[in-house]
Amino acid sequence: MTSEYLWWQDGTVYQIYPRSFQDSNGDGVGDLNGIRQRLDYLQGLGVDAIWLSPIYPSPMYDFGYDISDYVDIDPVFGTLAEFDQLVAEAHARGIRVVLDMVFNHTSHLHPWFLDSRSGRDNARRDWYLWRDPGPDGGPPNNWESTFGGKGWEYDAGTGQYYYHQFLKEQPDLNWRNPEVRAKLMEVLRFWLDRGVDGFRFDVVMSFFKDELYRDNPPALTGPTALLRAFDRQQHLYDRDRPEMTDVLAEMRALIDEVPGRAAVGEVDDLDMALRFVGPDRLHLAFNFDFLLTRWLPRLFMEAIQRYDGKLPAEAWPSYVLGNHDRDRLATRFGAGPFSDARAKVAAALLLTQRGTPFIYYGDELGMVNTPLSRDEILDPPGKLYWPLYQGRDPVRTPMQWSADAYAGFSANSPWLRVHPDYANRNVAAHEADPASVLNAYKALLAMRRSSPALRRGTTRFLVKRPVEGLAYLREAPEQTLLVALNFFGWAVDLRLDGPLPANHWKLRYSTASTDVPRIMGNRMRLQPFEAVILEPV
Numbered sequence: 001m002t003s004e005y006l007w008w009q010d011g012t013v014y015q016i017y018p019r020s021f022q023d024s025n026g027d028g029v030g031d032l033n034g035i036r037q038r039l040d041y042l043q044g045l046g047v048d049a050i051w052l053s054p055i056y057p058s059p060m061y062d063f064g065y066d067i068s069d070y071v072d073i074d075p076v077f078g079t080l081a082e083f084d085q086l087v088a089e090a091h092a093r094g095i096r097v098v099l100d101m102v103f104n105h106t107s108h109l110h111p112w113f114l115d116s117r118s119g120r121d122n123a124r125r126d127w128y129l130w131r132d133p134g135p136d137g138g139p140p141n142n143w144e145s146t147f148g149g150k151g152w153e154y155d156a157g158t159g160q161y162y163y164h165q166f167l168k169e170q171p172d173l174n175w176r177n178p179e180v181r182a183k184l185m186e187v188l189r190f191w192l193d194r195g196v197d198g199f200r201f202d203v204v205m206s207f208f209k210d211e212l213y214r215d216n217p218p219a220l221t222g223p224t225a226l227l228r229a230f231d232r233q234q235h236l237y238d239r240d241r242p243e244m245t246d247v248l249a250e251m252r253a254l255i256d257e258v259p260g261r262a263a264v265g266e267v268d269d270l271d272m273a274l275r276f277v278g279p280d281r282l283h284l285a286f287n288f289d290f291l292l293t294r295w296l297p298r299l300f301m302e303a304i305q306r307y308d309g310k311l312p313a314e315a316w317p318s319y320v321l322g323n324h325d326r327d328r329l330a331t332r333f334g335a336g337p338f339s340d341a342r343a344k345v346a347a348a349l350l351l352t353q354r355g356t357p358f359i360y361y362g363d364e365l366g367m368v369n370t371p372l373s374r375d376e377i378l379d380p381p382g383k384l385y386w387p388l389y390q391g392r393d394p395v396r397t398p399m400q401w402s403a404d405a406y407a408g409f410s411a412n413s414p415w416l417r418v419h420p421d422y423a424n425r426n427v428a429a430h431e432a433d434p435a436s437v438l439n440a441y442k443a444l445l446a447m448r449r450s451s452p453a454l455r456r457g458t459t460r461f462l463v464k465r466p467v468e469g470l471a472y473l474r475e476a477p478e479q480t481l482l483v484a485l486n487f488f489g490w491a492v493d494l495r496l497d498g499p500l501p502a503n504h505w506k507l508r509y510s511t512a513s514t515d516v517p518r519i520m521g522n523r524m525r526l527q528p529f530e531a532v533i534l535e536p537v
């Protein structure tokens with residue numbers, strides 16, 4: 001095993017949603033200078049890299065995931081000079097910077113699309129996916145938009161439809177066009193030359209669609225009354241096409257020109273993740289299984305085992321407990337009086353896995369979804385599906401720094417309301433409380449950094465049919481650690497099925513006790529919501 005510390009493999013990545021992290025100029029929207037002012041906090045937290053959701057010029061129909069210029073900064077976030085300063089100051093603290101690259105689509109106001117739309121014979125017409133109407137004059141095929149409604153928009157000016165996997169303000173690029181491909185590779189080079197350490201590729205599985213534009217067949221299973229028609233189809237033809245292999249190799253070669261850079265791809269599921277990582281593909285693909293797992297130890301164990309079993313040896317795992325698209329973990333696992341206790345166990349679960357952990361800003365405070373009224377919702381799918389689905393605004397509200405006005409996020413009213421619990425749930429309060437969620441994250445991150453077993457060790461589960469909690473060994477040549485997690489609010493005796501490799505243990509960390517748990521025969525006693533890490537003596 002190599003002992004070289006690789007940030008994207010041994011380290012932890014922290015996702016910042018720039019609009020909501022720190023506002024430095026009082027316009028109610030977070031910005032790059034704000035992030036820069038908070039670098040000391042991030043260094044103290046102990047993360048290795050920050051991933052910034054899109055910061056490029058955008059009309060903000062999808063809050064930056066609709067880019068109108070790939071090689072500049074939106075004025076709401078700052079300037080290129082401020083970006084350079086952020087990168088330099090992050091690097092000075094040992095923090096890498098990862099940019100979000102949205103290459104499946106642009107904004108409908110990107111000059112490329114304006115050209116493309118201007119006429120059938122425009123030189124950029126073929127940069128997007130234009131098709132004649134179907135025989136009935138309707139859309140060319142049955143592809144749906146992920147955000148609801150048809151995936152095709154009719155353009156009266158030129159008498160054709162264009163395809164958009166997301167909003168109609170986010171037309172999909174044509175990756176089969178060599179000029180498009182060359183341009184986007186230039187974009188990567190532009191940011192790499194500016195010193196960024198890697199990329200997060202948005203919906204990387206979607207770049208290529210079926211060349212013949214065949215209809216997707218209906219889904220085989222699942223309720224027929226699902227909210228989105230999108231979910232009632234098998235996505236055979238609108239994504240994950242074989243042509244992608246070659247593009248991945250090209251992107252990888254570019255990124256690898258300087259050692260120590262890395263890319264992570266957003267894909268739909270685990271099987272896809274396997275196709276997108278490898279020596280000629282991406283370094284990492286998100287594993288979203290933890291986002292979909294209910295708070296039951298058996299389900300988490302199975303998710304880990306399923307992943308470990310599938311991933312080829314040369315591919316490195318990742319784990320995600322929260323992001324800007326999903327309910328806050330503290331909300332998913334049950335808001336209420338025990339949500340902080342659960343959030344600490346969840347932190348221990350995430351930070352003791354073999355695989356790069358991704359932390360979503362604010363999850364280290366146990367932030368919960370912010371309740372918003374209909375007229376406060378800005379996210380387009382939330383507007384469309386309210387009240388059945390509120391969209392993603394409730395998980396994108398301002399970071400809670402202090403008990404000051406607007407939680408110390410801004411001097412003025414923020415673009416989304418601050419969660420009303422900020423007076424108690426904020427960085428300042430958590431720093432002062434040794435039992436806070438934040439201090440649990442700090443301790444666990446510090447331990448992960450210094451522990452070869454937590455970073456690279458293999459995982460061996462000790463409770464074969466877990467009901468109340470998990471126990472597992474992380475074993476590396478240099479070190480073994482035992483992790484045990486009680487998922488519930490009562491004391492439990494975990495029954496260990498395998499023999500323990502040692503009789504005497506010392507406490508390295510516990511969320512609930514200052515003593516080594518009592519181990520009697522094959523039973524280990526854990527306190528309510530206790531997460532414990534032990535090392536043999």
Ligand code: NOJ
Nearest residue numbers: 062065102166202203325
């Ligand atoms: C996936 C991103 O995570 C999401 O936030 C965005 O809306 C879509 N891709 C479209 O870019």
